[in-house]
Amino acid sequence: MLTQQYGLIGVFALIAFLFPIVTLGFTWLIRPKRPNPIKQSTYECGIETVGDAWVQFRAQYYLFALIFVVFDLEAIFLFPFAVAFNKIGWFALFEAILFVLMLFVGLIYAWKKDALEWQ
Protein backbone atom coordinates (compact mmCIF):
# COMPACT_ATOMS: atom_id res chain seq x y z
CA MET A 1 0.00 0.00 0.00
CA LEU A 2 2.70 2.42 1.03
CA THR A 3 4.95 1.66 -1.96
CA GLN A 4 1.94 2.19 -4.21
CA GLN A 5 1.49 5.75 -2.92
CA TYR A 6 5.17 6.62 -3.20
CA GLY A 7 5.36 5.00 -6.62
CA LEU A 8 2.92 7.58 -7.90
CA ILE A 9 5.00 10.36 -6.34
CA GLY A 10 8.09 8.99 -8.07
CA VAL A 11 6.41 8.76 -11.47
CA PHE A 12 4.88 12.18 -11.01
CA ALA A 13 8.22 13.69 -9.97
CA LEU A 14 9.71 12.42 -13.23
CA ILE A 15 6.83 13.81 -15.29
CA ALA A 16 6.74 17.12 -13.39
CA PHE A 17 10.48 17.57 -13.97
CA LEU A 18 10.44 16.54 -17.63
CA PHE A 19 7.32 18.49 -18.55
CA PRO A 20 8.86 22.01 -18.31
CA ILE A 21 12.04 20.76 -20.02
CA VAL A 22 10.07 19.26 -22.91
CA THR A 23 8.00 22.42 -23.26
CA LEU A 24 11.13 24.58 -23.30
CA GLY A 25 12.61 22.27 -25.93
CA PHE A 26 9.43 22.61 -27.99
CA THR A 27 9.52 26.40 -27.84
CA TRP A 28 13.19 26.24 -28.85
CA LEU A 29 12.02 24.58 -32.09
CA ILE A 30 9.38 27.16 -33.00
CA ARG A 31 10.60 30.44 -31.55
CA PRO A 32 12.70 33.02 -33.44
CA LYS A 33 16.43 33.02 -32.55
CA ARG A 34 17.97 36.38 -33.40
CA PRO A 35 20.15 37.45 -30.48
CA ASN A 36 22.26 40.56 -30.57
CA PRO A 37 24.47 42.25 -27.96
CA ILE A 38 21.90 44.92 -27.14
CA LYS A 39 19.17 42.34 -26.50
CA GLN A 40 21.43 40.25 -24.38
CA SER A 41 22.69 43.10 -22.22
CA THR A 42 21.62 43.27 -18.61
CA TYR A 43 18.30 45.03 -18.17
CA GLU A 44 18.62 48.33 -16.33
CA CYS A 45 16.31 51.09 -17.61
CA GLY A 46 18.17 51.37 -20.89
CA ILE A 47 21.35 52.67 -19.28
CA GLU A 48 24.52 50.60 -19.38
CA THR A 49 25.13 48.71 -16.16
CA VAL A 50 27.87 49.98 -13.89
CA GLY A 51 29.87 47.28 -12.15
CA ASP A 52 29.05 43.66 -11.49
CA ALA A 53 25.79 42.51 -9.94
CA TRP A 54 27.46 39.82 -7.86
CA VAL A 55 28.52 42.06 -5.02
CA GLN A 56 28.72 41.67 -1.27
CA PHE A 57 25.28 41.54 0.28
CA ARG A 58 23.96 42.84 3.56
CA ALA A 59 24.87 40.77 6.58
CA GLN A 60 21.24 41.15 7.68
CA TYR A 61 20.11 38.50 5.21
CA TYR A 62 22.68 36.13 6.64
CA LEU A 63 21.40 36.71 10.19
CA PHE A 64 17.83 35.96 9.11
CA ALA A 65 19.00 32.80 7.38
CA LEU A 66 20.75 31.70 10.59
CA ILE A 67 17.65 32.27 12.73
CA PHE A 68 15.59 30.51 10.08
CA VAL A 69 17.75 27.40 10.21
CA VAL A 70 17.34 27.15 13.98
CA PHE A 71 13.58 27.65 13.92
CA ASP A 72 12.84 25.51 10.90
CA LEU A 73 14.82 22.59 12.27
CA GLU A 74 13.00 22.80 15.57
CA ALA A 75 9.66 23.04 13.77
CA ILE A 76 10.49 19.92 11.78
CA PHE A 77 11.40 18.11 15.01
CA LEU A 78 8.06 19.15 16.48
CA PHE A 79 6.08 17.46 13.68
CA PRO A 80 6.71 13.83 14.70
CA PHE A 81 6.07 14.85 18.27
CA ALA A 82 2.69 16.33 17.27
CA VAL A 83 1.70 13.04 15.61
CA ALA A 84 2.69 10.89 18.58
CA PHE A 85 1.40 13.43 21.09
CA ASN A 86 -1.65 11.47 22.29
CA LYS A 87 0.27 8.23 22.75
CA ILE A 88 2.97 9.43 25.14
CA GLY A 89 1.02 10.85 28.11
CA TRP A 90 2.00 13.73 30.38
CA PHE A 91 5.66 13.34 29.50
CA ALA A 92 4.95 14.56 25.96
CA LEU A 93 3.42 17.76 27.29
CA PHE A 94 6.37 18.66 29.56
CA GLU A 95 8.77 17.79 26.78
CA ALA A 96 6.82 20.00 24.36
CA ILE A 97 6.67 22.91 26.77
CA LEU A 98 10.40 22.66 27.38
CA PHE A 99 11.09 22.55 23.65
CA VAL A 100 8.84 25.48 22.76
CA LEU A 101 10.19 27.51 25.70
CA MET A 102 13.70 26.95 24.37
CA LEU A 103 12.49 28.31 21.03
CA PHE A 104 11.01 31.29 22.84
CA VAL A 105 14.27 31.97 24.67
CA GLY A 106 16.13 31.80 21.36
CA LEU A 107 13.71 34.27 19.83
CA ILE A 108 14.03 36.68 22.76
CA TYR A 109 17.83 36.40 22.58
CA ALA A 110 17.80 37.21 18.86
CA TRP A 111 15.39 40.07 19.55
CA LYS A 112 17.55 41.57 22.32
CA LYS A 113 20.66 41.20 20.16
CA ASP A 114 18.89 43.31 17.52
CA ALA A 115 19.19 40.47 15.02
CA LEU A 116 15.59 41.14 14.02
CA GLU A 117 16.13 44.84 13.32
CA TRP A 118 16.45 45.90 9.71
CA GLN A 119 19.36 48.32 9.93
Place this chain on the structure above:
Amino acid sequence: MDLRALGESFIAWLEGLGIPHGWVLLINWILGALIILGIALLLALALIWLERKLAGRIQDRLGPNRVGPFGLIQPIADALKLLTKEDITPANADRITYNLAPIIAVFHVLMLFVVIPFADKVVGANINVGILYLMAFGSLGTMGMLMAGWASRNKYALLGGFRVVAQLMSYEIPIALVMMIPVLLVGSMNLNEIARGQGSLLGLGWNVWIMPAAFILYLVAALAEGERAPFDLLEAESEIVAGYNIEYSAMKFAWFYLAFFLNTWILSAIATTLFLGGWQGPFVDKMPALGVVYFFAKTLFMFFVFAWIRATFPRLRIDQMMAFCWKVLVPMALTLLLGAAIIVKLGTQLSLPTGTVPILMLVMNVVVLLATLSLLGRYTRTLRARQNKRLFTPELPRL
Protein backbone atom coordinates in the same frame (compact mmCIF):
# COMPACT_ATOMS: atom_id res chain seq x y z
CA MET B 1 -20.85 7.74 -7.80
CA ASP B 2 -17.56 7.11 -6.09
CA LEU B 3 -14.40 8.32 -7.82
CA ARG B 4 -12.28 5.89 -5.85
CA ALA B 5 -14.44 2.95 -6.98
CA LEU B 6 -14.11 4.15 -10.57
CA GLY B 7 -10.33 3.93 -10.31
CA GLU B 8 -10.45 0.51 -8.66
CA SER B 9 -12.79 -0.87 -11.30
CA PHE B 10 -10.39 0.44 -13.93
CA ILE B 11 -7.52 -1.44 -12.25
CA ALA B 12 -9.67 -4.58 -12.11
CA TRP B 13 -10.49 -4.20 -15.80
CA LEU B 14 -6.79 -3.86 -16.69
CA GLU B 15 -5.93 -6.96 -14.65
CA GLY B 16 -8.79 -8.78 -16.36
CA LEU B 17 -7.04 -8.18 -19.67
CA GLY B 18 -4.19 -10.36 -18.44
CA ILE B 19 -1.63 -7.61 -17.92
CA PRO B 20 0.85 -8.44 -15.11
CA HIS B 21 0.31 -6.65 -11.80
CA GLY B 22 3.45 -4.53 -11.97
CA TRP B 23 2.51 -3.11 -15.36
CA VAL B 24 -1.02 -2.38 -14.17
CA LEU B 25 0.44 -0.41 -11.27
CA LEU B 26 2.76 1.49 -13.57
CA ILE B 27 -0.05 2.33 -16.01
CA ASN B 28 -2.11 3.43 -13.05
CA TRP B 29 0.64 5.71 -11.75
CA ILE B 30 1.31 7.26 -15.14
CA LEU B 31 -2.41 7.87 -15.72
CA GLY B 32 -2.77 9.38 -12.24
CA ALA B 33 0.24 11.60 -12.77
CA LEU B 34 -1.07 12.80 -16.15
CA ILE B 35 -4.49 13.53 -14.66
CA ILE B 36 -2.92 15.61 -11.88
CA LEU B 37 -0.74 17.44 -14.41
CA GLY B 38 -3.80 18.17 -16.54
CA ILE B 39 -5.76 19.46 -13.55
CA ALA B 40 -2.86 21.70 -12.55
CA LEU B 41 -2.42 23.21 -16.02
CA LEU B 42 -6.14 23.78 -16.57
CA LEU B 43 -6.38 25.34 -13.12
CA ALA B 44 -3.51 27.68 -13.89
CA LEU B 45 -5.27 28.98 -17.02
CA ALA B 46 -8.56 29.38 -15.17
CA LEU B 47 -6.95 31.10 -12.19
CA ILE B 48 -5.02 33.59 -14.30
CA TRP B 49 -8.27 34.62 -15.99
CA LEU B 50 -10.13 34.71 -12.68
CA GLU B 51 -7.55 36.82 -10.89
CA ARG B 52 -7.24 39.31 -13.75
CA LYS B 53 -11.01 39.62 -14.04
CA LEU B 54 -11.44 40.00 -10.27
CA ALA B 55 -8.66 42.56 -9.94
CA GLY B 56 -10.16 44.46 -12.86
CA ARG B 57 -13.62 44.52 -11.33
CA ILE B 58 -12.33 45.48 -7.87
CA GLN B 59 -10.28 48.34 -9.32
CA ASP B 60 -13.19 49.56 -11.46
CA ARG B 61 -11.76 48.28 -14.74
CA LEU B 62 -13.16 45.67 -17.11
CA GLY B 63 -10.31 43.17 -17.06
CA PRO B 64 -9.75 40.89 -20.06
CA ASN B 65 -12.81 41.10 -22.35
CA ARG B 66 -11.60 40.91 -25.96
CA VAL B 67 -10.65 37.29 -26.68
CA GLY B 68 -13.69 35.03 -26.46
CA PRO B 69 -16.76 35.54 -24.29
CA PHE B 70 -15.82 37.53 -21.14
CA GLY B 71 -12.20 37.24 -22.23
CA LEU B 72 -12.23 33.55 -21.28
CA ILE B 73 -9.75 32.56 -23.98
CA GLN B 74 -7.31 35.29 -23.00
CA PRO B 75 -5.00 33.02 -20.94
CA ILE B 76 -4.77 30.55 -23.84
CA ALA B 77 -3.93 33.38 -26.23
CA ASP B 78 -1.28 34.60 -23.78
CA ALA B 79 0.18 31.11 -23.46
CA LEU B 80 0.37 30.75 -27.27
CA LYS B 81 2.03 34.12 -27.55
CA LEU B 82 4.61 33.23 -24.90
CA LEU B 83 5.30 29.91 -26.64
CA THR B 84 6.33 31.65 -29.84
CA LYS B 85 8.26 34.55 -28.31
CA GLU B 86 12.01 34.84 -28.62
CA ASP B 87 13.79 33.65 -25.51
CA ILE B 88 16.57 35.99 -24.47
CA THR B 89 19.35 34.81 -22.19
CA PRO B 90 21.46 37.69 -20.90
CA ALA B 91 25.08 37.40 -21.99
CA ASN B 92 26.38 37.66 -18.43
CA ALA B 93 24.02 35.12 -16.90
CA ASP B 94 25.10 31.84 -15.37
CA ARG B 95 23.50 29.72 -18.08
CA ILE B 96 22.93 26.43 -16.24
CA THR B 97 21.43 27.96 -13.12
CA TYR B 98 19.49 30.46 -15.22
CA ASN B 99 17.82 27.71 -17.24
CA LEU B 100 17.27 25.40 -14.30
CA ALA B 101 15.47 27.98 -12.13
CA PRO B 102 12.08 28.08 -13.95
CA ILE B 103 12.11 24.28 -14.21
CA ILE B 104 12.53 23.98 -10.45
CA ALA B 105 9.83 26.60 -9.87
CA VAL B 106 7.30 24.58 -11.88
CA PHE B 107 8.52 21.26 -10.51
CA HIS B 108 8.02 22.26 -6.88
CA VAL B 109 4.53 23.62 -7.37
CA LEU B 110 3.39 20.62 -9.42
CA MET B 111 4.76 18.24 -6.81
CA LEU B 112 2.58 19.91 -4.18
CA PHE B 113 -0.54 18.83 -6.08
CA VAL B 114 0.10 15.16 -5.41
CA VAL B 115 -0.96 15.12 -1.76
CA ILE B 116 -3.96 17.50 -1.86
CA PRO B 117 -7.17 15.51 -1.21
CA PHE B 118 -9.85 16.63 -3.70
CA ALA B 119 -12.47 14.38 -2.09
CA ASP B 120 -12.48 11.52 0.40
CA LYS B 121 -9.44 9.45 -0.63
CA VAL B 122 -9.44 11.08 -4.08
CA VAL B 123 -5.83 12.13 -3.80
CA GLY B 124 -2.76 11.48 -5.89
CA ALA B 125 -0.79 9.88 -3.09
CA ASN B 126 -2.50 9.33 0.26
CA ILE B 127 0.73 9.39 2.28
CA ASN B 128 0.90 9.60 6.07
CA VAL B 129 3.47 12.43 6.10
CA GLY B 130 1.39 14.77 3.93
CA ILE B 131 2.16 17.96 5.84
CA LEU B 132 5.87 17.25 6.05
CA TYR B 133 5.80 16.62 2.29
CA LEU B 134 4.10 19.98 1.71
CA MET B 135 6.70 21.72 3.88
CA ALA B 136 9.59 20.03 2.11
CA PHE B 137 8.47 20.72 -1.46
CA GLY B 138 7.14 24.13 -0.50
CA SER B 139 10.62 25.27 0.47
CA LEU B 140 12.02 24.11 -2.86
CA GLY B 141 10.27 27.09 -4.46
CA THR B 142 12.52 29.46 -2.52
CA MET B 143 15.46 27.65 -4.07
CA GLY B 144 14.17 28.18 -7.62
CA MET B 145 13.59 31.89 -7.08
CA LEU B 146 16.95 32.42 -5.42
CA MET B 147 18.62 30.61 -8.33
CA ALA B 148 16.75 32.85 -10.79
CA GLY B 149 17.73 35.99 -8.91
CA TRP B 150 21.36 35.07 -8.61
CA ALA B 151 21.91 33.58 -12.06
CA SER B 152 20.44 36.56 -13.93
CA ARG B 153 23.43 38.69 -12.89
CA ASN B 154 21.24 41.72 -12.66
CA LYS B 155 21.11 44.03 -9.68
CA TYR B 156 17.34 44.14 -9.50
CA ALA B 157 17.10 40.38 -9.83
CA LEU B 158 19.71 39.86 -7.14
CA LEU B 159 17.87 42.20 -4.76
CA GLY B 160 14.70 40.28 -5.53
CA GLY B 161 16.52 37.03 -4.79
CA PHE B 162 17.70 38.36 -1.43
CA ARG B 163 14.18 39.43 -0.58
CA VAL B 164 12.92 35.97 -1.55
CA VAL B 165 15.27 34.42 0.97
CA ALA B 166 14.42 36.90 3.70
CA GLN B 167 10.67 36.84 3.18
CA LEU B 168 9.78 33.31 2.15
CA MET B 169 12.11 31.72 4.67
CA SER B 170 10.93 33.89 7.55
CA TYR B 171 7.26 33.34 6.85
CA GLU B 172 7.78 29.61 6.58
CA ILE B 173 8.28 29.47 10.36
CA PRO B 174 4.82 30.73 11.43
CA ILE B 175 3.23 28.59 8.68
CA ALA B 176 5.01 25.46 9.87
CA LEU B 177 4.14 26.14 13.51
CA VAL B 178 0.50 26.87 12.79
CA MET B 179 0.09 23.85 10.52
CA MET B 180 1.13 21.76 13.49
CA ILE B 181 -1.98 22.66 15.48
CA PRO B 182 -4.48 20.69 13.31
CA VAL B 183 -1.93 17.85 13.34
CA LEU B 184 -1.93 17.92 17.14
CA LEU B 185 -5.71 17.82 17.21
CA VAL B 186 -6.08 14.92 14.79
CA GLY B 187 -2.86 13.07 15.61
CA SER B 188 -2.00 12.47 11.96
CA MET B 189 -0.10 14.26 9.22
CA ASN B 190 -2.26 12.67 6.54
CA LEU B 191 -4.22 15.48 4.88
CA ASN B 192 -7.17 13.21 4.16
CA GLU B 193 -7.38 12.25 7.85
CA ILE B 194 -7.20 15.90 8.88
CA ALA B 195 -10.08 16.74 6.52
CA ARG B 196 -12.06 13.75 7.78
CA GLY B 197 -11.52 14.83 11.39
CA GLN B 198 -13.54 18.01 10.78
CA GLY B 199 -16.75 16.34 9.68
CA SER B 200 -18.94 16.71 12.74
CA LEU B 201 -22.00 18.95 13.19
CA LEU B 202 -22.63 20.26 9.67
CA GLY B 203 -19.56 22.43 9.32
CA LEU B 204 -19.28 23.38 12.99
CA GLY B 205 -16.43 20.88 13.28
CA TRP B 206 -14.28 22.87 10.87
CA ASN B 207 -11.03 23.96 12.44
CA VAL B 208 -11.69 27.57 11.51
CA TRP B 209 -14.42 27.76 14.20
CA ILE B 210 -12.24 25.99 16.75
CA MET B 211 -9.03 27.94 16.08
CA PRO B 212 -9.83 31.27 14.40
CA ALA B 213 -6.55 32.83 15.53
CA ALA B 214 -4.55 30.03 13.89
CA PHE B 215 -6.56 30.46 10.70
CA ILE B 216 -5.98 34.20 10.55
CA LEU B 217 -2.29 33.67 11.25
CA TYR B 218 -2.12 31.11 8.44
CA LEU B 219 -3.91 33.50 6.09
CA VAL B 220 -1.45 36.33 6.77
CA ALA B 221 1.59 34.09 6.48
CA ALA B 222 0.19 32.49 3.32
CA LEU B 223 -0.12 35.92 1.72
CA ALA B 224 3.60 36.34 2.28
CA GLU B 225 4.45 32.79 1.18
CA GLY B 226 2.44 33.30 -2.00
CA GLU B 227 4.34 36.54 -2.78
CA ARG B 228 1.08 38.47 -2.75
CA ALA B 229 0.32 42.04 -1.88
CA PRO B 230 0.70 43.46 0.76
CA PHE B 231 3.78 41.22 1.01
CA ASP B 232 4.93 41.21 -2.62
CA LEU B 233 8.19 43.04 -1.93
CA LEU B 234 10.22 40.51 -3.86
CA GLU B 235 8.63 41.67 -7.08
CA ALA B 236 7.87 45.26 -6.15
CA GLU B 237 7.52 46.98 -9.53
CA SER B 238 8.23 50.44 -8.22
CA GLU B 239 11.46 49.42 -6.50
CA ILE B 240 13.11 46.51 -8.28
CA VAL B 241 11.07 46.35 -11.52
CA ALA B 242 10.07 42.70 -11.39
CA GLY B 243 12.38 41.14 -8.85
CA TYR B 244 13.94 37.78 -9.44
CA ASN B 245 12.26 37.11 -12.82
CA ILE B 246 13.28 40.37 -14.47
CA GLU B 247 15.64 38.82 -17.05
CA TYR B 248 13.26 36.04 -18.01
CA SER B 249 11.22 36.11 -21.18
CA ALA B 250 8.99 33.83 -23.25
CA MET B 251 8.26 30.37 -21.85
CA LYS B 252 10.69 30.67 -18.96
CA PHE B 253 8.80 33.68 -17.69
CA ALA B 254 5.55 31.81 -18.28
CA TRP B 255 6.77 29.07 -15.95
CA PHE B 256 7.39 31.54 -13.14
CA TYR B 257 3.97 33.07 -13.78
CA LEU B 258 2.32 29.64 -13.67
CA ALA B 259 4.19 28.69 -10.51
CA PHE B 260 3.05 31.92 -8.86
CA PHE B 261 -0.65 31.27 -9.54
CA LEU B 262 -0.55 27.57 -8.73
CA ASN B 263 1.32 28.35 -5.51
CA THR B 264 -1.52 30.62 -4.42
CA TRP B 265 -4.00 27.93 -5.31
CA ILE B 266 -2.06 25.36 -3.30
CA LEU B 267 -1.96 27.70 -0.31
CA SER B 268 -5.75 28.09 -0.61
CA ALA B 269 -6.11 24.33 -0.87
CA ILE B 270 -4.02 23.82 2.27
CA ALA B 271 -6.13 26.42 4.08
CA THR B 272 -9.24 24.56 2.94
CA THR B 273 -7.95 21.17 4.03
CA LEU B 274 -6.55 22.24 7.39
CA PHE B 275 -9.11 24.82 8.47
CA LEU B 276 -12.23 24.79 6.28
CA GLY B 277 -13.00 21.07 6.45
CA GLY B 278 -11.49 20.07 3.10
CA TRP B 279 -14.02 18.02 1.13
CA GLN B 280 -16.51 17.95 4.02
CA GLY B 281 -20.03 19.21 3.34
CA PRO B 282 -23.68 18.17 3.46
CA PHE B 283 -24.51 14.71 1.96
CA VAL B 284 -20.86 13.95 1.32
CA ASP B 285 -21.26 10.57 3.10
CA LYS B 286 -23.82 9.39 0.58
CA MET B 287 -22.20 10.88 -2.50
CA PRO B 288 -18.40 11.06 -2.07
CA ALA B 289 -18.04 12.74 -5.48
CA LEU B 290 -19.77 15.82 -4.00
CA GLY B 291 -16.57 16.31 -2.00
CA VAL B 292 -14.84 17.53 -5.16
CA VAL B 293 -17.47 20.24 -5.56
CA TYR B 294 -17.18 21.35 -1.93
CA PHE B 295 -13.39 21.28 -2.04
CA PHE B 296 -13.21 23.39 -5.20
CA ALA B 297 -15.87 25.80 -3.94
CA LYS B 298 -13.98 26.41 -0.69
CA THR B 299 -10.60 26.63 -2.37
CA LEU B 300 -11.88 29.09 -4.97
CA PHE B 301 -13.38 31.13 -2.16
CA MET B 302 -9.98 31.24 -0.46
CA PHE B 303 -8.38 32.15 -3.79
CA PHE B 304 -10.94 34.93 -4.14
CA VAL B 305 -9.96 36.25 -0.71
CA PHE B 306 -6.28 36.24 -1.72
CA ALA B 307 -7.06 38.01 -5.01
CA TRP B 308 -9.27 40.49 -3.17
CA ILE B 309 -6.52 41.36 -0.71
CA ARG B 310 -3.99 41.64 -3.54
CA ALA B 311 -6.18 44.05 -5.47
CA THR B 312 -6.93 46.19 -2.42
CA PHE B 313 -3.91 46.67 -0.18
CA PRO B 314 -0.76 48.74 -0.66
CA ARG B 315 2.69 47.26 -0.15
CA LEU B 316 4.52 47.08 3.18
CA ARG B 317 8.07 48.25 3.78
CA ILE B 318 10.61 45.44 4.09
CA ASP B 319 11.63 46.22 7.68
CA GLN B 320 7.96 46.36 8.72
CA MET B 321 7.33 43.05 6.99
CA MET B 322 10.24 41.24 8.63
CA ALA B 323 9.48 42.74 12.04
CA PHE B 324 5.84 41.68 11.70
CA CYS B 325 6.87 38.10 11.01
CA TRP B 326 9.47 37.67 13.75
CA LYS B 327 7.98 39.90 16.46
CA VAL B 328 4.28 39.24 15.99
CA LEU B 329 3.55 36.08 14.01
CA VAL B 330 6.25 33.79 15.42
CA PRO B 331 5.57 34.49 19.14
CA MET B 332 1.84 34.25 18.43
CA ALA B 333 2.24 30.92 16.64
CA LEU B 334 4.41 29.54 19.47
CA THR B 335 1.84 30.62 22.07
CA LEU B 336 -0.99 29.04 20.08
CA LEU B 337 0.97 25.83 19.72
CA LEU B 338 1.72 25.65 23.43
CA GLY B 339 -1.89 26.39 24.31
CA ALA B 340 -3.16 23.76 21.88
CA ALA B 341 -0.71 21.17 23.25
CA ILE B 342 -1.82 21.81 26.83
CA ILE B 343 -5.53 21.69 25.95
CA VAL B 344 -5.27 18.51 23.88
CA LYS B 345 -3.26 16.80 26.61
CA LEU B 346 -5.75 17.86 29.31
CA GLY B 347 -8.55 16.54 27.12
CA THR B 348 -7.05 13.07 26.72
CA GLN B 349 -5.44 12.61 30.15
CA LEU B 350 -8.36 13.84 32.27
CA SER B 351 -10.80 12.32 29.73
CA LEU B 352 -12.89 15.48 29.58
CA PRO B 353 -16.36 15.17 27.99
CA THR B 354 -16.41 15.58 24.19
CA GLY B 355 -16.90 19.17 23.17
CA THR B 356 -14.80 20.62 25.99
CA VAL B 357 -11.56 20.50 24.00
CA PRO B 358 -12.94 22.49 21.03
CA ILE B 359 -14.53 25.07 23.34
CA LEU B 360 -11.33 25.48 25.38
CA MET B 361 -9.41 25.77 22.12
CA LEU B 362 -11.77 28.49 20.89
CA VAL B 363 -11.44 30.43 24.16
CA MET B 364 -7.64 30.16 24.05
CA ASN B 365 -7.58 31.31 20.41
CA VAL B 366 -9.81 34.30 21.05
CA VAL B 367 -7.71 35.32 24.06
CA VAL B 368 -4.46 35.08 22.08
CA LEU B 369 -5.95 36.98 19.16
CA LEU B 370 -7.29 39.78 21.36
CA ALA B 371 -4.02 40.03 23.26
CA THR B 372 -2.04 40.27 20.01
CA LEU B 373 -4.38 42.89 18.59
CA SER B 374 -4.31 45.01 21.74
CA LEU B 375 -0.50 44.83 21.92
CA LEU B 376 -0.25 45.83 18.25
CA GLY B 377 -2.75 48.64 18.82
CA ARG B 378 -0.79 49.96 21.78
CA TYR B 379 2.43 49.82 19.78
CA THR B 380 0.92 51.76 16.85
CA ARG B 381 -0.53 54.34 19.24
CA THR B 382 2.87 54.99 20.86
CA LEU B 383 4.45 55.15 17.42
CA ARG B 384 1.88 57.67 16.26
CA ALA B 385 2.21 59.71 19.43
CA ARG B 386 5.97 59.87 18.89
CA GLN B 387 5.49 61.01 15.30
CA ASN B 388 2.91 63.63 16.26
CA LYS B 389 5.17 64.98 18.95
CA ARG B 390 7.90 65.42 16.39
CA LEU B 391 5.50 67.15 14.04
CA PHE B 392 4.22 69.72 16.53
CA THR B 393 7.38 70.76 18.35
CA PRO B 394 9.36 72.80 15.85
CA GLU B 395 12.92 73.56 16.83
CA LEU B 396 13.47 77.10 17.99
CA PRO B 397 16.15 78.98 16.13
CA ARG B 398 19.26 79.38 18.23
CA LEU B 399 20.16 82.93 18.92
